[in-house]
Amino acid sequence: MSSASPFAIDHLVIVGNGMASHRLIQALAEAPTRPAHITVIGAEAQPAYNRILLSPLLAGEIDPVGLALQNEAWYADHGITLYLDEQVQRLDRKQRHVITTKRTLTYDRLVLATGSRPALPPVPGSTLSGIEGFRTLEDVSRLAAIDPAKGPCIVIGGGLLGLEAAEGLRKRGVEVSVLQRGAHLLNRQLDATAAELLADELNSRGLKLRMNARVSRFESDNEEGRVAAVVLEDGQRLPCQRVIVAMGITPNAELGQAAGLATERAIVVDDTLTTSDPRIHALGECCQFDTHTYGLVEPIWRQVEVLADHLAGRGEARYHEAPTATRLKVSGITLYAFGPTEASEEHEILRYVDGGTGDYRRLLLRNGRIEGAVLYGDTRMGPWYFKLALEHSDISDCRRGLLFGEADASALGDASVGSSALSASNSSTSNSSASTSSSPTPSTSIVEAA
Numbered sequence: 001m002s003s004a005s006p007f008a009i010d011h012l013v014i015v016g017n018g019m020a021s022h023r024l025i026q027a028l029a030e031a032p033t034r035p036a037h038i039t040v041i042g043a044e045a046q047p048a049y050n051r052i053l054l055s056p057l058l059a060g061e062i063d064p065v066g067l068a069l070q071n072e073a074w075y076a077d078h079g080i081t082l083y084l085d086e087q088v089q090r091l092d093r094k095q096r097h098v099i100t101t102k103r104t105l106t107y108d109r110l111v112l113a114t115g116s117r118p119a120l121p122p123v124p125g126s127t128l129s130g131i132e133g134f135r136t137l138e139d140v141s142r143l144a145a146i147d148p149a150k151g152p153c154i155v156i157g158g159g160l161l162g163l164e165a166a167e168g169l170r171k172r173g174v175e176v177s178v179l180q181r182g183a184h185l186l187n188r189q190l191d192a193t194a195a196e197l198l199a200d201e202l203n204s205r206g207l208k209l210r211m212n213a214r215v216s217r218f219e220s221d222n223e224e225g226r227v228a229a230v231v232l233e234d235g236q237r238l239p240c241q242r243v244i245v246a247m248g249i250t251p252n253a254e255l256g257q258a259a260g261l262a263t264e265r266a267i268v269v270d271d272t273l274t275t276s277d278p279r280i281h282a283l284g285e286c287c288q289f290d291t292h293t294y295g296l297v298e299p300i301w302r303q304v305e306v307l308a309d310h311l312a313g314r315g316e317a318r319y320h321e322a323p324t325a326t327r328l329k330v331s332g333i334t335l336y337a338f339g340p341t342e343a344s345e346e347h348e349i350l351r352y353v354d355g356g357t358g359d360y361r362r363l364l365l366r367n368g369r370i371e372g373a374v375l376y377g378d379t380r381m382g383p384w385y386f387k388l389a390l391e392h393s394d395i396s397d398c399r400r401g402l403l404f405g406e407a408d409a410s411a412l413g414d415a416s417v418g419s420s421a422l423s424a425s426n427s428s429t430s431n432s433s434a435s436t437s438s439s440p441t442p443s444t445s446i447v448e449a450a
């Protein structure tokens, strides 16, 4: 696959008006060599908004206006035609037509930015009403209207999205249980110790957490076909008024697939975000690059830069994978993580545990370089560790100060380690004692704060 040969793009049509689409439009709006006409078709009723902020919105921490990106007037002012509340139903690649619920458009270039939807557990009863996702403003309106008096809710999934949904509902007075398939929460981001600290905090707030909980079916006991209980594989029956599914996402790839584009788990693109049809691009959660699909905005922003470069006629940028760091957006809980969660035999582990404050940091080192980090509590050093990892900085000389922050590490080691890194952290713990122990595989250094 390669990008179509450079030619002026008269009409660019973008399917989807979510976060990827909006970022692309913003990049193109100001570009001097932008396509002459840009049309955007979005299935949701309002222009693109900051989906990330749905979590604090559900928790009642912000107002819906805080989610706004650009209003309809901005699109018009920039000569962009925006059709909202309109679904693209079919593509005709031969005619270069996009067929929506309301019209047929002809494109020179097409971008598919259709995102994804919540994945449903493949068990009986998953289509009962009252089983829903947490993806859109409309979802939040429904979830915010739940009456706590009508009984408990169950969130399926103890990942970032599941915990943010659970906390949001709990803050609205709803009794919430979280079902997690794995042995601990956030098993793709945290090690067992950090997950336990997190679970303790969430338990103390009143969330009920069930680990190793596998759903076998959903049951209804009413004529409306509403969910009334979740039944687990071990036979336990958990009554509920509503189920929120946050166990993963399914890319919205069907439009591309039906049009004959190469599709695996999502719409396959090359490093110019071009699909198997040189006139059609895909980006965001509906696309797949190599074996990767997406669920966070950081890599999507890099995709947008590449695609904007191609659509504005320059055509030199290439997309490549890069590590990403994650955070949880639950107020009062801060965690930051990147890299592998489990140590391999080649890893050295540095750990800092402060039983008093609940602060926890664990670094995975390989050949004197940081490969992964988990920080719970005081996460100020997270971006600095991430930068050191991205730069493959050799931290051998300053490793004894590494867990205490940039200032201590710089004093011990090569000043360039500290000075080249982000100034994200300057915390140091003066009343802590350090002890170093090593075991054959992997070796571990533990710092326990006094």
Ligand SMILES: Cc1cc2nc3c(=O)[nH]c(=O)nc-3n(C[C@H](O)[C@H](O)[C@H](O)COP(=O)(O)OP(=O)(O)OC[C@H]3O[C@@H](n4cnc5c(N)ncnc54)[C@H](O)[C@@H]3O)c2cc1C
Pocket (backbone or CB within 6 Å): 015, 016, 017, 018, 019, 020, 021, 041, 042, 043, 044, 051, 052, 053, 054, 055, 086, 087, 088, 089, 113, 114, 115, 116, 134, 135, 136, 161, 252, 255, 283, 284, 285, 286, 294, 295, 296, 297, 298, 300, 329
């Ligand atoms: C509650 C929540 C919290 C999140 N928090 C974070 C976070 O903290 N950090 C982070 O990095 N990421 C977070 N994410 C993920 C982030 O929001 C997504 O990665 C990002 O929105 C993906 O952008 P996208 O444009 O690919 O998909 P979307 O933003 O979902 O946009 C796709 C749009 O396409 C539309 N569409 C689909 N099919 C059609 C069609 N046939 N015709 C017309 N329109 C169509 C959809 O209606 C949708 O509006 C969060 C997601 C959620 C739901």
